[in-house]
Amino acid sequence: MTTPLLVRRSASRRALVDELARRYGGRPGLGALLADLPSRAHRAPWARLLGHRVEQAWGWEAADRRTAQWWPQGVTTSGDATALGTTPAGLGGRRVAVVSWYAKPVPGPGGKDENHGVRLTFLDLETLRYRHVLLMRPVRRDDGQVGLDPVTAHAGGIVWTGSWIHVAATGKGCVSAHVDDLLWLPEGEEDTAHGHRWVLPTRVDHRGGVEETAPTSAQPGAEVERLRWSFLSLAAEGRQGPSLLVGEYGRGDASTRVARFPLSPEGLPAGSPGDRRTTYASEVVETGVKGMQGVADVAGRLHVTTSHGPWGAGSLVTAQHGTGLDGARWRRTAAATPMGPEDLSWSLGRLWVPTEHPRRRWLVALRPAG
Template sequence: MAGVHLTLTDDRAVEIDALAELLGGRVGLAGVLDRLDRRAQPSRLGRLAGRLVDEAYAWERQDARDRRWWPQGVSSSADADPSERVLGRRLVLVSWYAHPVGGASHGVRLTVLDLDSLGYRHVLLVVPRIDDEGRATTEPLTVHAGGIVWLGGAVHVAATARGLLTCHLDDVMVAGPGVESHGHDLVLPVRSAWRAGAERGHERLRYSFVSLDRTDPGGAPVLVAGEYGRRRGATTRLARFGVGAASSLLATDDDGRARPTSVEDGARARMQGAACVGGTWHATVSMGPWVPGGLAHGRPGALRLRPLALPMGPEDLTWWPSSGRFWSVSEHPGRRWVFSWPGPAAPRRTRDG
């Protein structure tokens, strides 16, 4: 629909296997959870929190004030599995992208946060390669990572004009010789990409942020993607993609392309994240680094804005069904939190659902 699509690229299994051999194998998500080396703290935001937020956690001081790494995307174990737990834990996953400092970017990283212990750990994303001499090596991943969806064992990362990138958490490895990890002890290679495309006469979708809708009437999860637009005339489309049966990948047509089941335009400028719950859209809206963010809800073209609802610089958005709560992150140094607020109750399923 709407002339846009995503095309899955070749799997980098050979490169990832070579990297695993070089680094002594994979440790996976379990290895990350065994190595939680930092601790978040409950935070009372006061006036900084906006009008809705009633639960927030602060990063350690170094991460809270770092001017290289900026939080962007958020997903959780409630997206990953209908039980809302992975390896028995309630987890939040956050993506960060690196501002170039001294002319160099360190790429993208993911942070795994355990909501019960508040321990967390950073994992650097890398692009696996095999050089001209047949040796495994890596390159930094340089995308904005404005949103993520954790579904099954896969993490889909928003890559703006490029589409989506996919990693598998089973592929986490301990960094070692031959891998530039920029101070990170754990690395996660990108396995595949969903390349953004469009039919002639149509504009490619910008994959600025993503989320998961588990309330679709059909009963299957739906991946939601949306566009950040700031300039006048920029599109602010919201698209919905089906997920393959018994798969953590997008559903594809006979030609191997994933096409949205719907695309709606006319949302809001400055959207940073969006989630759809029971047919109603909810979107975080940034008002700059010094003004609390807004929360919009309703239908595309008629989203009603609630100003001063969220902390400054709200980013991606995810919904936790059993608690009926939204989760987001804020990006600006000194004003960075993982935070939550009450949302809609889980929609009731029909007898068929």
């Protein structure tokens, strides 16, 4: 069964990335990045004091804990990357977490505010070394040269499927990059990427939309709101096959839906008969859970994070849904996480959650319910 909600893939920008790779001396790739991690995270010795469901926690270096410019949001791991049966080139046997951060505007040249976009932090979970990589969009300039622009998005969720990394862009759907496209900028070029030596160009966009005449729509002709892609996670198992779970943050009268989009074995939205670029949601449900920040499917039980401001501990809301999302009954566990929980990933045998507030920033591993 399909629904009126869809996501449509743009044309590929790979040719532009190829030009950039030639300019910068090739594609060093994921293996080279993971051998070049200058920053160090630390384990929190008092992790269990951060929330009822917390098993372990890791903190960032002081500058990343305190910055008011960059805010952590999404999380995925190498467990997601290998869940569909392929291993990205350069990963080897490493256990890696990737966290997305969005930038708040800062004063730029001439006093005009500028937005540095989205960065992805690759953290080796064994060595606890990490590095920030700027997510950028390749564009053809007026002079014919290829340049890189920051990706401006809230980056509230991120999923690593095979060699693809998908980053939530709210009303725009998501942007997708291929880890083989990782580029290292030569000395002096980092100013074009706001001080970052490593950049990851986005290869395609996935734009959310609505088609009222979608096949087997439950209510043909009914008005359906475009889905807000607030956060993402991978549901690797289930009767419907691998899928991308997409959820909405909402308060008040705003919708709080979760939708499921089928994935192909390579990790992209699977497409539909006769149109490989358009994928319809196979399932959509209005959860009624306000303030959702992340969603994960753990063996038929949905887990959702909700936040309660910069000083209130976060909650974990769960529902046993069986084979479908409809009819799920929600149960809240208060103070399950630190304050400010964001996206969720069920991978490497844990629930992963980053927290966002300055001086109260951790990457935590939670025990799932049930």
